[in-house]
Amino acid sequence: MRIAGPSIRQARAERLAPYVLVAPAVLIIVALRLWPLALGVNFSFTGDGELNGTPVGPANYLELTGDPLFRIALRNVGLLVLLLPLAVAIPGLLATFIYLRVPGHRVYRSVYFFPAVLSPVIVGAIFNLMLGYDGPLNSLLGAMGAGPVDWLGDPGIAMFTVVGVHVWATFGMALVVFLAGFSTLDASLLDAARVDGASLGRTIWHVIIPSLTRTIQFVFVTTMIGMLTSMFGLLFVMTSGGPEGSTYLPEYYIWHQQGQMNRPALASAASTVLFVVMLVVGLLQITLLRRAGRQD
Amino acid sequence: MPGARLARWAAAVPMAGLALATIYPLVFTANVAMKTRRDYILDRFSPAGSLRWDNLAEAWTGAGMARYFVNSFVVVACAVALLLLLGSMAGFALARLRFRGSSVIFLGCLAGLFIPFQVIMVPLTRVMADSGLIDTYPGLILAYVAQYLPFTVFLMTSHYRTIPAEIVDAARIDGNTVYGVYRRIMLPLGVPALLSVGILDALFCWNDVLIALLMMPSPEHRTLMIGVNALRGQYSDDIPTFASGVLIAAVPVLMIYLFLQRQITDGVTAGSTKG
Numbered sequence: 001m002r003i004a005g006p007s008i009r010q011a012r013a014e015r016l017a018p019y020v021l022v023a024p025a026v027l028i029i030v031a032l033r034l035w036p037l038a039l040g041v042n043f044s045f046t047g048d049g050e051l052n053g054t055p056v057g058p059a060n061y062l063e064l065t066g067d068p069l070f071r072i073a074l075r076n077v078g079l080l081v082l083l084l085p086l087a088v089a090i091p092g093l094l095a096t097f098i099y100l101r102v103p104g105h106r107v108y109r110s111v112y113f114f115p116a117v118l119s120p121v122i123v124g125a126i127f128n129l130m131l132g133y134d135g136p137l138n139s140l141l142g143a144m145g146a147g148p149v150d151w152l153g154d155p156g157i158a159m160f161t162v163v164g165v166h167v168w169a170t171f172g173m174a175l176v177v178f179l180a181g182f183s184t185l186d187a188s189l190l191d192a193a194r195v196d197g198a199s200l201g202r203t204i205w206h207v208i209i210p211s212l213t214r215t216i217q218f219v220f221v222t223t224m225i226g227m228l229t230s231m232f233g234l235l236f237v238m239t240s241g242g243p244e245g246s247t248y249l250p251e252y253y254i255w256h257q258q259g260q261m262n263r264p265a266l267a268s269a270a271s272t273v274l275f276v277v278m279l280v281v282g283l284l285q286i287t288l289l290r291r292a293g294r295q296d
Numbered sequence: 297m298p299g300a301r302l303a304r305w306a307a308a309v310p311m312a313g314l315a316l317a318t319i320y321p322l323v324f325t326a327n328v329a330m331k332t333r334r335d336y337i338l339d340r341f342s343p344a345g346s347l348r349w350d351n352l353a354e355a356w357t358g359a360g361m362a363r364y365f366v367n368s369f370v371v372v373a374c375a376v377a378l379l380l381l382l383g384s385m386a387g388f389a390l391a392r393l394r395f396r397g398s399s400v401i402f403l404g405c406l407a408g409l410f411i412p413f414q415v416i417m418v419p420l421t422r423v424m425a426d427s428g429l430i431d432t433y434p435g436l437i438l439a440y441v442a443q444y445l446p447f448t449v450f451l452m453t454s455h456y457r458t459i460p461a462e463i464v465d466a467a468r469i470d471g472n473t474v475y476g477v478y479r480r481i482m483l484p485l486g487v488p489a490l491l492s493v494g495i496l497d498a499l500f501c502w503n504d505v506l507i508a509l510l511m512m513p514s515p516e517h518r519t520l521m522i523g524v525n526a527l528r529g530q531y532s533d534d535i536p537t538f539a540s541g542v543l544i545a546a547v548p549v550l551m552i553y554l555f556l557q558r559q560i561t562d563g564v565t566a567g568s569t570k571g
Contacts, residue, residue, distance in 0.1 A: 010473075017474035018395035025386035025449055026401055032442035033408040036419035043419055094314075097307040104308060110557060111315045117553045117560065118546060119503030121521040125528070125542045126321045129328065129535070136324055136341070168318070173564060180565035200303045229412040233505040237525055251414040255506065258418050268418045275415040 037275075044269035048262070060269035069241075070270065073248040076159055077277060080227045080249075083163060087223050091171045092216070095178030096204060099185075109179065113172035120233025123169045128152075128238060131161065155246035158239055162247055165238070166231050173226075174219045181215030217289045221282050228278055250274040322546070329539035336536050348536075355541035359530060363516070364523030365544070371433060371519065372501045375440035379448045379497050380490050382441070387452025388482045392464050393474065402453065408446035413507065421510050429511075436511040436519075440501045448493050451566055455489035456482065492563035495556055502549065520545050 047056040064070045094112065098105045115123060130136050131151040138148040151161045189211065193203045209216070232251050239247040241256065250270055258267035328336060329351055330344035355361050389395070390402050413420075420439070421430070429435030463485075467477045508519040518526065524545045531538040553560065 014474055018389040018393040018398070021385040021389035021393075021474070021478065022398075022401055025382045025445055026404065028382070028438070028442050028445055029405060029408040029449075032420060032423065032438070033411055033416060033446070034404065036416040036423060037411055039419040039423070040416055043422075094311065097304070097311060100304060102304050102308050102311055104312065108311055108315055109561075111318055113557075113561060114550070114553055115318060117499055117503075117549050119505070119521050119524075119549070121503075121505050121524050122542055122546045122549075125524060125538070126325050128528075129325060129539065130321050134340075136320070139341070172318075176561045176564055225412065229414050232414070233503075233521075236505060236509075237528070251506075254414055254417065255509075258421070259510070264418050264422070271415045271418060275412075278412065278415075 040268045041272050043265055044272050046265050048265045052265075056265075060266050061273075063266060064269055064273065069245050069248050070250075070253055072245050073250045073253045073270075074277075076247070076249050077228065079159060080163065081224070081281065084220065084224055084227070087167050087171070087227070088174065088216070088219050090167070091174035091219070092178055094171070095175050095182060096208060098175075098179060099182040109176070112175050115169045116172045118169065120169070120230065121237050123165060124234045124237030127165045152239055153243055155244045158243055159247050162231065162234055162238055163227075166227065166234055169234075170223075170226060170230075174223055177219055177222070178212070178215060181212045181218075185211050213289065217286060220285050220289065224281055224285065225278065228274070228281075250277070325539050325542055328536055329543045331536050333534055333536055351536045351540040352544065354537050355527070355544055359523075359527055359537070359541055361520070361523055361527075361541055361544055364518050364520045367517060368502060368520040371436050371440070372498055374433075374437045375444075375501050376494050376498045378437065378441050379444055380494050382445060383448030383452045383493065384483060384486050384490060385478065386449045387456050387486075388478050390449070390453045391456035392459070392461060392482070405446045405449045405453075409450060413443055417506070417510060424511060431512055431514050431517060433517075436508065436517075439507050439511050440504070443507060444497045444500055448497060451493045451563070452486065452489060454566070455486060459485055491556075492559045492566065495552065495559050496563040499549065499552070499560070 044060055045055055045057060046052070047054050047059070094108070098108055102108070132138070133148060133150070137151070141148065149157065152158050185208070189207050190203065193207050198206070228249070229251060231249055232255065235241060235247055235249060235252045241248045241252050250273065254267045254270045254274065257263040257270065324341075327344050328340060330346070330348045331340075331351075332348070335342075335344070386405070390398055390405075420442075424430050424435050424439065427435075429438065459482075463481060464477055467481050472480065503521065504519075505521050505525070508522050512518065512522070515526075524541055527538050527541040531541070
């Protein structure tokens with residue numbers, strides 16, 4: 001028994017080893033990601049301020065539907081969904097041309113990707129300079145005979161400006177993913193198209209798009225998630241939600257209610273709505289793209 | 297594809313224009329940072345005559361960027377070290393060891409990947425506050441680790457799956473314990489993936505605004521990005537110094553990009569092709 005003792009202990013240690021290896025990661029992910037999700041949903045049905053912690057049913061959700069700022073935030077989500085095909089098509093087209101070896105194609109990949117590594121705060125700060133009343137962009141417009149535009153001060157324009165800057169900063173990310181998709185493309189299909197004398201447009205439509213369905217699907221979903229969750233930095237630096245609340249997105253609304261207005265329960269309700277919106281949009285995109293892929 | 301040659305050349309023009317539009321904003325900012333206030337007001341577009349270090353020095357010391365820089369550096373270094381350690385441990389176990397519950401654990405990590413921070417930021421702030429971790433370095437480090445751990449575990453798992461199981465078996469027969477296999481075999485074999493995912497984690501943490509804003513409210517705990525935003529108010533009438541601060545915050549990231557571009561894009565695409 002004295003001989004067997006250590007080896008039994010050793011065998012036990014070996015059996016437990018996988019659990020020891022995954023335990024820290026599991027503990028952190030459960031305690032600081034999965035548990036807060038459940039906590040937040042629960043929290044959204046309680047009150048703020050004096051009612052702190054008491055159950056109030058769907059009151060927060062009802063308040064959200066009546067809040068003009070939250071309505072603007074949701075309307076802007078709708079705007080993002082409408083602009084999404086553009087935000088996917090631009091990098092997709094650029095990747096196609098890089099794949100087809102446009103003159104200078106080696107350089108473009110690196111140049112287009114580089115804003116993607118910059119912080120939204122830096123991008124926002126740079127564009128605050130670029131979009132100033134007498135900044136470079138308005139000077140360019142002036143040289144072309146067009147009047148200066150109040151890019152960030154006009155409620156009808158500001159949201160488009162911020163989305164434009166976001167696309168400027170992130171299209172390289174999608175481009176690189178598209179290029180990775182292209183590297184899995186079967187070159188003989190392209191050769192066959194060339195032999196058959198197919199035009200560039202037909203080649204893109206009948207060969208490239210069907211072969212890249214999975215990549216396109218991935219880019220659609222990640223671009224949408226990016227638009228819904230990584231514009232906070234730009235909004236924070238460039239507009240602070242203004243002018244007249246026109247650049248609110250759910251994430252900015254959540255931050256504002258939680259930190260500035262001291263309404264954490266209301267903010268939790270908005271978080272839950274954002275989560276549901278993202279799930280629905282994501283699932284919808286996947287089913288739509290699946291169906292489109294099957295028709296080919 | 298007849299006409300493809302023509303189309304390629306026709307595409308080259310807008311693509312070059314777009315490349316210019318990608319580079320120019322940074323060139324403009326760098327140029328402004330090298331100007332005196334007077335020059336900037338007179339003509340913001342003319343090339344700055346020479347390098348001016350006093351704007352940079354003012355942003356570095358006068359505006360307290362040095363302090364923010366150190367804060368960011370310490371937090372990011374600790375967070376990335378923890379992420380790589382915990383991520384490679386869990387990735388090795390999930391990819392190469394058989395144990396009860398491993399698939400549930402892997403699915404749990406994947407679920408963590410699909411929860412955006414915005415959705416859990418209110419309860420997470422509360423959990424952190426209840427544990428006394430708000431406004432402390434460990435609190436921010438832990439928040440970053442929690443945020444990027446699912447991604448790190450996922451990438452390390454898929455990397456370790458590409459390493460033949462026979463290597464693990466052979467090392468076991470040679471008398472290594474599971475921990476020995478991790479330390480002597482898996483950690484060294486994981487270096488390429490650790491480099492890619494580590495750079496990405498470092499970029500994410502370095503560039504973050506929202507988590508830093510929530511977890512570190514005190515001005516003396518500001519990270520560099522929060523510091524850059526604070527410069528706006530402080531130097532609203534001294535744009536060249538403001539631009540210098542922006543430049544200071546951008547340069548480390550641009551350097552990393554210049555030298556490690558391949559690793560960064562590999563990390564970004566690994567998630568898309570292995571998914």
